[in-house]
Amino acid sequence: MRTARRRAARVGPLVAALALLTGCVQMPIEGPVVEPPVSATADDVPGISFDPRPPQAGDSAADIVAGFLEAMKATPVSPTVARQFLSEEAADSWVPEQQIITYAELGTAVGETTVRIPLSEVNRYDARGAWQRTEAEGVLGLGLALEDGEWRIEELPNALVVPESWFDDAYQRVSLYFFDPTAQVLVPEPVFVPSGDQFASSLVRGLAVQPDDTSPDVVQTYFPSGSAEGLAVPISSAGIATVALSGDPDAVDEETAQRMLAQLVWTLRQEPRIRAVELTIGGRALGGPGGSTQVNLDVGSAYDPNGARPSAELFALDRGLLVSGTIGAFEPTAGPLGTADLGVRSIGVDLTGTRVAGVTDDGADLLVAPVQAAAEEATRPVVGAVDLAAPSWDHRDRIWLLDRGAGRARVIVVVDGSAEEKDVPGITGRPARSLLVSRDGSRLVAVVRGPRADRVVSTRVRQDAAGTVLGTTPVHTLPRPTESSPRIRDVGWRSPTAVSVLSDITEDLSEVRTISVDGAPGEVASGGTTRLRGPTRQLVSSPVDGSEAFALAGRAVTSLTRLERPVPDLARGLTSLTYVG
Structure with a gap:
């Protein structure tokens, strides 16, 4: 039997269960040090096509390990050559499609038949390519044995294990659309x-x-x-x-x-x-x-997650009255908030641009009214709050509110004129400063203040087939660069799956960095990173492809989409500039 012959040929114990281990790992003290000649620098990226070399007769255990790691970088992506470095049994059972593991650098491998290779800055992706988590350190374990006189890898994780630089070059960030x-x-x-x-x-x-x-x-x-x-x-x-x-x-x-x-x-x-x-x-x-x-x-x-007939207009308050249009060309609206000063300090408009929600000057009440219909009166679905942040709307015309509550936040959802408080662990009861909802109604993003630094957190909205909100998934913190100010000025949608975060670098330099809402590492093409001179304090943006994003420093306006385009200053008295949603 081939299996019996392989087992008899082993010259050392194998790892019982091999996986990518996280955190501090105790390294084995037995066996020689093996240094596979594998480069994992930033320059080690594949070209248009890379056909790796298969194992050669007489390869040492170190050669097999190094060759296997190199073969997983085949371009186009293919496990065919990498599989040749495995024993027959392992080749039949290896399923690299189950996950992708990327690393920034390889450490020094230890062992001969049981090889453990330290990895740094490890990222895990599932079978669909969805990012799962980042780990500062990890260890890749491989078990080797002699098969028909040649070294082969017999035990390994079901994963494609590749350098981060190669992954960035070979893989593309996109979206899968579900319902x-x-x-x-x-x-x-x-x-x-x-x-x-x-x-x-x-x-x-x-x-x-x-x-x-x-x-x-x-x-x-x-x-x-x-x-x-x-x-x-x-x-x-x-x-x-x-x-x-x-x-x-x-x-x-x-x-x-x-x-x-x-x-x-x-x-x-x-x-x-x-x-x-x-x-x-x-x-x-x-x-x-x-x-x-x-x-x-x-x-x-x-x-369409942006709504069947999404409005592209901008809305604002002009000395307390609701106006709509474009920067430099706002027109009065005919609804209750456009014809009388009802004491509103911030607004949010539904996706069609036909209804507006306004927070009163004291932050206690929410007014909801039509944008243009003068005959209908404003309603007050929320009264007696402590400090309401600007409202957000989703595609089901639900209004999402954050009552900052003097450092103990509450999340409130208004559905068909009725308000209900929702417990969102990680946001409720915390010193949250602002709350966004995605237009599809599936994601919440919030800024939570900490004693030394602010955090941007994200969670998913759970609902039943009728659209009733059941709760949320556990929040996770989105990564931010360490060189930015620990305090966040503002956050806004730049695509259905990305948000831009505004923070200070110095007193006269601000940064707008766009990050994926799932926390995945890397630059997001929809926004990238922009640095701005001046006291920038607010973002005005939309998830709709092709919409223009702005940064506000007092009345001065900068286009984040077309930095070279001059944009007129806001008129005096114009506040709460926003797109729909």
Whole structure:
């Protein structure tokens, strides 16, 4: 038996269970020191194509370890050569698609048949490419044995383990689109997938996996589980992407088919070569509106997370009265807040731009009124609060409020005119300063003040199929650069999955840094990092692609989207500048 021969050939004990270990790790004191000749510097990035060398006859244990680590950097991404460094049994059972582990640097490996390699700045990603967590240190354990006279790796984690520099070059930050529990809106989930010819296939395979860090009361997929395993998505010269899923076609009704198409179109339109899609399951074509099997990229617009008819207008208070328009060209509104000074200090406007919520000057009450209809009176769904921050709206016309409460915050949701307090662990009872809700209603972002530094925290909103808020997931803190001021001035949406954070660097220098709302490391293309001269105090931004973002320093306005564009100062008396949402 081959297995018995492999076991008899071992020359040392193997690790019982190999994994990436975190925190302080006690290193073994037995065995020689092995230094694999593997470079993991910032310059060690792959080119357009990298075909690694397979194992050679007579390779030492160190050669096999080094060759295996090098082979996992194959470009396009492929485990084929890396698998050749494994024993037959390990090659059959290794599933690198289960997770991705990246590292900044390799330490000195210790051991011969049981090899432990220290890693620094470790990031974990799940099977879809969604970031899970960052660890300052870790250890990669590999168990080796002689097989037919050659060293091979017999025990290893089910993961692709690669340098961070290689990962940044080979993978692209995108979103997979799932549905919220009400099936009324698409919710983007940020992930990293391989660039190039594997891009479209990786996107579709991710749709067939329920996100493992969220439950169906946060997001759900209508793709049958396992229907995209091993899927390849060819794209024709005309830009037609063909997606052939496996599974029982009779298990997919028309409503499910249309939601699958919406998920597919919104996800695949991130591939610029694609102009239309064709979707089949078990050989059955799933047609779009009108029965056409070629589905254009405008399908699913009714599920737009920015709202079916989002307003692009800016709104503000002009000496206490509501106005709308553009910077330098605001016009009065005809509703109750536009025709009488009701003592409002901050506002939030619904996604269609038709209703406004205003916090009174003392921070105690919330007024809600139409923007333009003069006949309707303002209502007060919240009274007697302590210190309300500016309100936010989601696509279900829910108004989200933070009552800062002298350092013990409360989260309040107004639905159909009725207010209800929601317990949000990590925000409720803390010294929170501001609260944002994503337009799809699935995410909350807050700024929480600490004794030495402020934090930006994020959580997911749990709701049932009727849209009733059930609670939230545990909050996590979003990473911020250490060189920034510990105090945060403002925070605002820059895309459905990214927020910009305004903080001071010096008394006369501010920084606006855009970060992913899931906490994943790296630059976010939708905003990047901008440094500004002057006492910048406020952000005005929107998650809608192509919308202009601004930074305010008193009346002075700077465009964060087009830094070279001159922007007129705000008129005197103009305050609470905001987009809808």
